[in-house]
Amino acid sequence: QQQVKQSPQSLIVQKGGIPIINCAYENTAFDYFPWYQQFPGKGPALLIAIRPDVSEKKEGRFTISFNKSAKQFSLHIMDSQPGDSATYFCAAKTWGGTSYGKLTFGQGTILTVHP
Amino acid sequence: DAGVIQSPRHEVTEMGQEVTLRCKPISGHDYLFWYRQTMMRGLELLIYFNNNVPIDDSGMPEDRFSAKMPNASFSTLKIQPSEPRDSAVYFCASSFGPSRPQHFGDGTRLSIL
Numbered sequence: 001q002q003q004v005k006q007s008p009q010s011l012i013v014q015k016g017g018i019p020i021i022n023c024a025y026e027n028t029a030f031d032y033f034p035w036y037q038q039f040p041g042k043g044p045a046l047l048i049a050i051r052p053d054v055s056e057k058k059e060g061r062f063t064i065s066f067n068k069s070a071k072q073f074s075l076h077i078m079d080s081q082p083g084d085s086a087t088y089f090c091a092a093k094t095w096g097g098t099s100y101g102k103l104t105f106g107q108g109t110i111l112t113v114h115p
Numbered sequence: 116d117a118g119v120i121q122s123p124r125h126e127v128t129e130m131g132q133e134v135t136l137r138c139k140p141i142s143g144h145d146y147l148f149w150y151r152q153t154m155m156r157g158l159e160l161l162i163y164f165n166n167n168v169p170i171d172d173s174g175m176p177e178d179r180f181s182a183k184m185p186n187a188s189f190s191t192l193k194i195q196p197s198e199p200r201d202s203a204v205y206f207c208a209s210s211f212g213p214s215r216p217q218h219f220g221d222g223t224r225l226s227i228l
Contacts, residue, residue, distance in 0.1 A: 034216065043119070043206050043219030044158070089158065102171060103148075103217065105158040 004092050006106025013080055014114050021075045021109045023090035028071070030092035034103070035064065035075050038087045047088070048075070080113045087111070117141070119220035121207050127226045133195040136223045139188055140209030148217060149182055149192050150206040158206075164190065165213075197227045 006023045013019045023033075034049035050057045050064040050073065057064045061078040077084055090106040120139040128134055140147050148163040162172040167184045175182070179198070184190040194201055204224050208217040 032214070041221065043208070043221050045219065046216040049216070102160060102163065104160075107157045 004090060004104050004106045006090050006109060008109060009107065010110040010112070012112045012114065015081060017080050017113070019077050019080055019084075019111055019113075021088055021090070021111070022072065023074065023092075023106050024070075024072045025092050026071065027092070027094070029094045030104075032093045033064070033066065033073050034091050034093075035062075036089040036091060036105075038089065038108075044089055077111075080111075082113045082115050085111055085113050119207055119209050119218055121205075121220035121223050123223060124221065125224045125226075127228065128197060129228050130198055131196045132227075133193065134197045134201075134225060134227075136192040136205050136207075136225070138190045138192070138207030138220060140190070140207070141211075141218055142188065144209035144211045144218075145187075146210045146213060146217075147184060147190050148208040148210075149190070150208065150219075152204045152206060152222070161192070199227045201225065202227050 004023055004025050011019050031052055035047045036044035037047045038044040048059045048062045048064055050066050052068050055066050063076045064073060066073045087108045087110050089108050091103045093103045119141055122137045145166050149161040150158050151161055152158050159174055161174045162182045163170055164184045167187060180194055182192045202225055204222045206219050206222045208219040210217045
């Protein structure tokens, strides 16, 4: 019940395309859903995050769509650029109890944006 | 501002040897996390500390793994004895409170031969 399932494992798009990465969760206690971006040789870095009280959040070219009833959320990258090529992780966490502060990560999606 | 600093960046050692990974969190952060990243299992939380106290070590794979945080600016993850299956990238992260973003270091790539 603590799992976060992420798809696809890898994704290739052309510059300007709109890659979409999907995540699904089971634990209804999750109430914070961040996305992390990781470049080779670097640690994951927070990209954008959403709480379940909103259905969409946009920051620059990055948008999270959230469907609470389906327990799914997704990342869209508008006008993708070769510099967006990286591994993207969705994650989820809960507040309170023994899971206080603990993030559960998806398996990651390797995105390649061709020029 | 300095981010989370991990050392060494790379470690290659033989099976059976003791390995010590080090982490300096961002100053003022009161939560510290140790993660392991592998192709097969992705990013796994090993242990986390709050105000230098271990809160949840349920992700530590075996008794061969131990972690300490003697003060607010330093933590270690030790593997003794090391095994080839411990080969992975180990990340340290810190945050200011449980609801703020976790900031990751650049990791230690560990290879056990």
